[in-house]
Amino acid sequence: MAIAFVLTIYVTLRNQVLPVDVPRLSPPAPALVRPIIAARALAEYAGLLIAPANLHMDRDVENHPWGFNPVSLTTGAWRELETLAGLIVFGVLLWWAGRAHKREPEIFALLLCAGISYLPVCGLFSFNANIAEHWVYVPLAFILLAVALQVALIVRTRTTFFSAMTLAALWIAFLGVRTFYRVQDWQDPRTFFTRTIAAGGDSARMLINLGGLELSGGHLEQAEMFLQRALAKNPEQPFALLNLAAVAMKRNDLPTAQCFLERAQRNPLSLAQAEEMLALVQQKEKGQIDLSRLHMALRKDPPSWSIMRRYLAALSITGQTKKAVAELQTLLKTEWYRAESWQLLSEYLTRLGQADEATKALAQARAFDVHLNNH
Known part of the structure; x- marks a missing residue:
């Protein structure tokens, strides 16, 4: 009866979850x-x-x-x-x-x-x-x-009982000491990644994380080494390809960056970010912002606020602030909870001379983020 009750609760809760097509980094x-x-x-x-x-x-x-x-x-x-x-x-x-x-x-x-x-x-x-x-x-x-x-x-005799309890106590003490020692791994990201890799967890994900850390610190050679190791484990790992493209772009090696990004386009999980970075490559090559590619990246799944923000900035720079406002207002109908979106709308409306609407948008931003009240 108890098992049937638990199964009923589980099935009821499980059926309430909408099906989601989760993208995969590699085939099963x-x-x-x-x-x-x-x-x-x-x-x-x-x-x-x-x-x-x-x-x-x-x-x-x-x-x-x-x-x-x-x-x-x-x-x-x-x-x-x-x-x-x-x-x-x-x-x-x-x-x-x-x-x-x-x-x-x-x-x-x-x-x-x-x-x-x-x-x-x-x-x-x-x-x-x-x-x-x-x-x-x-x-x-x-x-x-x-x-x-x-x-x-x-266990039947008292001696056997105490022996069993002693072994259990030693085992529990060992687990406690082991936990205390390994909790030091979490003191900062670099320690976590390096100790995980040293302990045998040198998966592509860990190598990419460490490579990304080196990339953010400007250590391009170390970043490339870890990312290439990740790519050796999984030749089409999309995030390794994206990070290697970022390394190439920092070196101003645009053909290499484009090659990595074209490979990253093959995976739906990295398609949007690859399109965004290809737009940046084209901007560096030709000195022009490819709005159509940014717009294409914006329409890919999963939706990305960072890509939207870059697209809006490109519209504003090219003198299309009204279109940027229209895009933002459409976005806010479904994603109304982001303070940064309302703050950006306030800035664009101010540029267009719509002071009253800009004030309302800024008030909405402050309602979602109390830290904005200090500015």
Whole structure:
């Protein structure tokens, strides 16, 4: 009855969510590969539970070979061993569940609940990642309860009980010390990215983040190195391509920037930003603002305020302030909550000599952002 109630609540809430077409950075793994991913994910979770010695973000259990070199071949071999380890863990869990089904129905019920809650995130189904620690919080709670019940049934003497409690206390203390040590990783973005990469989380996303950090600091050579490493892992990663284009533009290497941006145009997720940056490349080459390309970038999904802001500034610079006001007023009908939009509308209306409307727009901006009252 309780399970039916929980399922009813879940299905009710789930059906209220509108379907959204989420863009993907890379295609999902083929169906024949997903059982292998599921086995590796199970081994990875078991390793984290038993001995969390290697903690980092952005885990990935898929193979990403990058040539016939010792490092690539060794990494692939370890992945195959991880597949074998996952199958062993799965076999142990099946044996435990079968044994509990006959002798300890309470433990079997907990293991069954763990299996049901783990099934959606086990790796057999395609998500934005194939493993994430927070996905197993609920299954892990059932597993730990089952382990506690099993230990309570096994422990008979006082000596065994104290031994079990001592081991549990040492394990919990180890987890606390490990957490205290690794919390230092979050002191600033650079520390987080570098320690994550050093611990084995050198995914394309982490390398792109570190490359973007170097780019913002003006360290173009380091930024290019990290971004090229990300591109080696995922040759068509759109954000790596966009950042490499930004590096080339800072070096005034416009042909290289255009080449990267044309590749970034192939991914719907980066199409709008690629169009915007191509407009900047054309502006540098010809000294003219390509309003049509900016307008095209503006109409791509997902909508971007930064692109809209650049388009409005281009309209204002080219003497089309009235059109900029019309675009802003259309935008504010649906995105009325942004103080910066109202403030910008006030500036454009002031330039057009419409003081009363400008004052109303500025008042609306201050209503959404109290910090503007100090200016």
